[in-house]
Amino acid sequence: xxxxxxxxxxxxxxxxxxxxxxxxxxxxxxxxxxxxxxxxxxxxxxxxxxxxxxxxxxxxxxxxxxxxxxxxxxxxxxxxxxxxxxxxxxxxxxxxxxxxxxxxxxxxxxxxxxxxxxxxxxxxxxxxxxxxxxxxxxxxxxxxxxxxxxxxxxxxxxxxxxxxxxxxxxx
Amino acid sequence: xxxxxxxxxxxxxxxxxxxxxxxxxxxxxxxxxxxxxxxxxxxxxxxxxxxxxxxxxxxxxxxxxxxxxxxxxxxxxxxxxxxxxxxxxxxxxxxxxxxxxxxxxxxxxxxxxxxxxxxxxxxxxxxxxxxxxxxxxxxxxxxxxxxxxxxxxxxxxxxxxxxxxxxxxxxxxxx
Numbered sequence: 001x002x003x004x005x006x007x008x009x010x011x012x013x014x015x016x017x018x019x020x021x022x023x024x025x026x027x028x029x030x031x032x033x034x035x036x037x038x039x040x041x042x043x044x045x046x047x048x049x050x051x052x053x054x055x056x057x058x059x060x061x062x063x064x065x066x067x068x069x070x071x072x073x074x075x076x077x078x079x080x081x082x083x084x085x086x087x088x089x090x091x092x093x094x095x096x097x098x099x100x101x102x103x104x105x106x107x108x109x110x111x112x113x114x115x116x117x118x119x120x121x122x123x124x125x126x127x128x129x130x131x132x133x134x135x136x137x138x139x140x141x142x143x144x145x146x147x148x149x150x151x152x153x154x155x156x157x158x159x160x161x162x163x164x165x166x167x168x169x170x171x
Numbered sequence: 172x173x174x175x176x177x178x179x180x181x182x183x184x185x186x187x188x189x190x191x192x193x194x195x196x197x198x199x200x201x202x203x204x205x206x207x208x209x210x211x212x213x214x215x216x217x218x219x220x221x222x223x224x225x226x227x228x229x230x231x232x233x234x235x236x237x238x239x240x241x242x243x244x245x246x247x248x249x250x251x252x253x254x255x256x257x258x259x260x261x262x263x264x265x266x267x268x269x270x271x272x273x274x275x276x277x278x279x280x281x282x283x284x285x286x287x288x289x290x291x292x293x294x295x296x297x298x299x300x301x302x303x304x305x306x307x308x309x310x311x312x313x314x315x316x317x318x319x320x321x322x323x324x325x326x327x328x329x330x331x332x333x334x335x336x337x338x339x340x341x342x343x344x345x346x
Contacts, residue, residue, distance in 0.1 A: 064305070064309075065305070067301070067302075067305050069269060069270075071269060089262065092258075092262050093258035093261060093262060093274070093275055096261075096265065096272060096273075096274045097274050097275065097276060097277065098274070098276075099272065099274070100240060100242070100285045100286070100287045101238075101287045102271075102272060103265050103268065103271070103272025103273070103274070104265075105265055105266050106262070107266075116269070116272075118269040118270055119270075119288040119289075119302070119306070120270065120288075120302050120305045120306050120309070121298075121302060122298050122301055122302065124295070124297075124298055125294060125298055126293070126294070128291075128293070129291035129293055129294045129298075132236060132291050133236065133288075133289045133290065133291055136235070136236050136289045137288075137289055140289075
């Protein structure tokens with residue numbers, strides 16, 4: 001029974017983290033609480049199209065041993081046609097080459113390019129510290145995702161090619 | 172111990188990690204920045220060692236939190252003819268990675284695993300070092316999963332596609 005109680009408490013801690021994250025956002029963002037594969041997540045979208053923000057950012061928290069792993073997944077492009085997805089897959093190692101903070105992933109079946117970042121925290125972190133770290137992390141994730149989205153838009157629009165981008169080395 | 176500078180953080184990290192690695196020394200990196208260099212047995216090849224570099228980075232802007240960087244070189248000076256296969260495999264591996272990510276650095280022909288995280292100086296040293304140590308543990312698990320197959324690609328024993336198939340056939344599990 002003690003073990004079960006501990007698990008429930010851990011679940012409460014993660015829910016309280018997600019609840020605290022919600023309080024950080026003002027009216028400029030639309031937040032939706034969802035469950036993906038039984039895991040509670042928050043999906044954050046801009047209220048209107050915003051070039052400095054990805055399509056959306058999904059935030060989740062899960063247990064990792066005695067710690068929690070906080071994950072942010074920013075949708076850079078979704079619904080890419082197959083030929084564009086192939087181009088992005090070719091460019092992916094160049095895009096990731098100097099990205100120390102997280103990495104870009106392509107879900108080819110879905111034609112979706114994501115920027116993924118996770119960090120580990122102890123349950124002993126003060127909530128104030130967690131929120132400071134989360135805020136800065138969120139800003140970094142949205143900046144990186146939006147920056148590379150802007151860089152890749154000419155390719156998506158057919159204005160350049162993967163070969164030309166590799167040749168120009170503008171990563 | 173009172174923490175004021177990057178050197179203080181490095182010393183605390185060195186003391187925390189020293190018992191679990193072969194060697195932990197604070198040295199000046201090629202870029203002139205003091206870093207903690209740790210040498211330990213490779214997670215995928217017990218006959219070889221692997222080097223970790225860890226260092227905090229502060230911004231002149233006081234509103235910006237410091238960031239802890241962790242960089243691990245798995246392989247260096249790879250023959251350029253193998254790079255496309257290595258890249259293809261790392262693309263696949265990154266789908267399974269949560270903490271950090273793998274990359275191929277063209278300039279040096281290196282395969283790196285890297286991660287960075289912000290921390291609040293108001294947190295305890297125990298919390299900061301625990302976050303670094305646990306992040307390292309996750310990165311090691313990913314390296315253990317990817318390293319041996321990457322080595323086979325580099326040696327020409329496998330193509331990138333064969334390594335991806337071998338990894339997927341193994342269930343894509345870490346470690």
